[in-house]
Amino acid sequence: MKSFIVDLAERSYPIYIGKGLLDCLHEFDIWLATTQVLIVTNTTIAPIYLDRVTEAMKLLNGDMQIHAVILPDGEQYKNWVTLNLIYDALLHYKYERGCLLIALGGGVVGDMAGFAAATYQRGVSFIQIPTTLLSQVDSSVGGKTGINHPMGKNMIGAFYQPKSVIIDINTLATLPDREFSAGLAEVIKYGLINDTDFFCWIERNMQALLLRQPDALIYIIERSCLNKSLIVSSDEREAGKRALLNLGHTFGHAIESHQGYGKWLHGEAVAAGIMVASRLSHQLGWLNAEQLLRIRNLLECARLPVLIPHDMNPMDFYEKMQVDKKVVNGKIRYILLKNIGEATIENNISRDDVITAINHCCL
Amino acid sequence: MKSFIVDLAERSYPIYIGKGLLDCLHEFDIWLATTQVLIVTNTTIAPIYLDRVTEAMKLLNGDMQIHAVILPDGEQYKNWVTLNLIYDALLHYKYERGCLLIALGGGVVGDMAGFAAATYQRGVSFIQIPTTLLSQVDSSVGGKTGINHPMGKNMIGAFYQPKSVIIDINTLATLPDREFSAGLAEVIKYGLINDTDFFCWIERNMQALLLRQPDALIYIIERSCLNKSLIVSSDEREAGKRALLNLGHTFGHAIESHQGYGKWLHGEAVAAGIMVASRLSHQLGWLNAEQLLRIRNLLECARLPVLIPHDMNPMDFYEKMQVDKKVVNGKIRYILLKNIGEATIENNISRDDVITAINHCCL
Secondary structure, three states: OEEEEEOOHHHOEEEEEEOOHHHHHHHHHHHHOOOEEEEEEEOOOHHHHHHHHHHHHHHHOOOOEEEEEEEOOOHHHOOHHHHHHHHHHHHHOOOOOOOEEEEEEOHHHHHHHHHHHHHEOOOOEEEEEEOOHHHHHHHOOOOEEEEEEOOEEEEEEEEOOOOEEEEEHHHHHHOOHHHHHHHHHHHHHHHHHHOHHHHHHHHHHHHHHHOOOHHHHHHHHHHHHHHHHHHHHHOOOOOOHHHHHHOOHHHHHHHHHHHOOOOOOHHHHHHHHHHHHHHHHHHOOOOOHHHHHHHHHHHHHOOOOOOOOOOOOHHHHHHHHOOOOOEEOOEEOEEEEEEOOEEEEEOOOOHHHHHHHHHHOOO | OEEEEEOOHHHOEEEEEEOOHHHHHHHHHHHHOOOEEEEEEEOOOHHHHHHHHHHHHHHHOOOOEEEEEEEOOOHHHOOHHHHHHHHHHHHHOOOOOOOEEEEEEOHHHHHHHHHHHHHEOOOOEEEEEEOOHHHHHHHOOOOEEEEEEOOEEEEEEEEOOOOEEEEEHHHHHHOOHHHHHHHHHHHHHHHHHHOHHHHHHHHHHHHHHHOOOHHHHHHHHHHHHHHHHHHHHHOOOOOOHHHHHHOOHHHHHHHHHHHOOOOOOHHHHHHHHHHHHHHHHHHOOOOOHHHHHHHHHHHHHOOOOOOOOOOOOHHHHHHHHOOOOOEEOOEEOEEEEEEOOEEEEEOOOOHHHHHHHHHHOOO
């Protein structure tokens, strides 16, 4: 088992990464001590893992009050109505401030359980047990929680850190290929932002990853979490360099927002978004043609989309980008690439340049 | 003008208290600097003060983007549907992370604008301009924000501090008598908790207060805010002594919850709740009969209810108390009085004792 600490002063917490951790949850008793636990999961994950986690909690404390909320699965349910299912359960079963929420599932479950924990009785404890590659490498680190609003993704939320994160790579065995690939988009992103060696490692080992070779999985999850935690530790509330983590996301959010959430997976939208950002970086004379091709090839090897959806035209796309948390003084902060392994924040990119880049990423 | 700082480390903020401050808002430019401001107010306050605040903001910066959201007035609207009016406006007008929310109104407006600020884009700035006595002496200090859930009051929320609080006592001139009295319930509460001299001062000066004599108003607001800020500074997230501020509130919330919010004002429910707490303290041998009478007399002089509503029986009452943030390990933490000016937190009060006290406060 690997473990390290996300350093956030009094909100620091550990991440554990290993094979079969769900079968030895009792060893994490120090993080699970409570008298009331609510397991938040979804309709896909519950049949596979809910009993196992429930039994582990019972072993820890036979008197523990344990309930579960099973949410519908998908980004299109990451909204107020679904969030209320969690509040309703907490109130119905009279959960107190000393209770613990366990987020058992992917990024949507983690974001909603985390936001419920941040806001129920003005804040209770929560633990993340992410079960998708995307949530293991991204959303379980950094404390961003929240829900979507019909007018914008993740527009309502809070920064709120878990007590710990427990990552069992065995849960990836049941993950559909499409979701696995979506997670790889965020992994590739870390290489592009700040870690050239990691990008090269992924290029060399893509086949092992697609075969879900355990050591390769543990390696990319640990290195991704480390990359992210270093950035988050230095800028928890995204005043500055944390914005680098949004590479591909402003473009990606436009796709998700246009489609109404849930058609493309988040990681798929990010992959296409990374291509738009890379194309724009190339136009500006930063990335050369070979680098642009390497990025495109790696995304394609990971079975990710590199073009924007058929039904979006560049004007739709540009309009959707205007409602985004990355907008400052009416200007979008673009995250672009000076090189593979060197991202930059740019505020003065012309509308024409952006639309040209989007055009290049249409069919 | 009086002013002092609520000491909360990097979240510290100033409170200004004076006569006519709304007419010189431009002097608070350091707190109001932004390019996008959303004024959150309600249907009662907007016709009286909205133009004045809007004009003041225009004076500060002619290019400022200024919009207002006018919420329905009343505790029964302190819910998700109303909160969404704020999010909708923020998103519709493309407000960015650097925006400022101004809460112009009473406690309900402050709680909702504050929670919207805490959660819009995971946190933006806000300023409180409280216009009711209750919000001036209580809810504008301490950073509790949130909304009600059908199953419990203030069950969804966040601790989130404003950048500053500007209290203009001239706004009390238009406050209905019933709401003014409701505010006095919280003022009397501070005397009871920790400030015997203040309690005696209120006893001596109740007539001046009911006549809304300006110096008396400034005095009680300042002393109430100081009392509250000392407690909040030592325990921002209510791990310990901040719970003392809930004197009368666990009982009061049961009344509000039973009635469905909005029939009795919050301060009225707190007044009746203080009487139940005082009665219980008397039963336990702490408050003597004379002290009990002084409390009852002072509340009655302030034109506040000292009995629970006709349509509630003690069992209803007890049941409603079980869903409350003050419940720990299935036990309610009662805030009781050892003396006038000395509150205490008690975890081991028997159900029978509580029901006897409630019975005494029925007609």
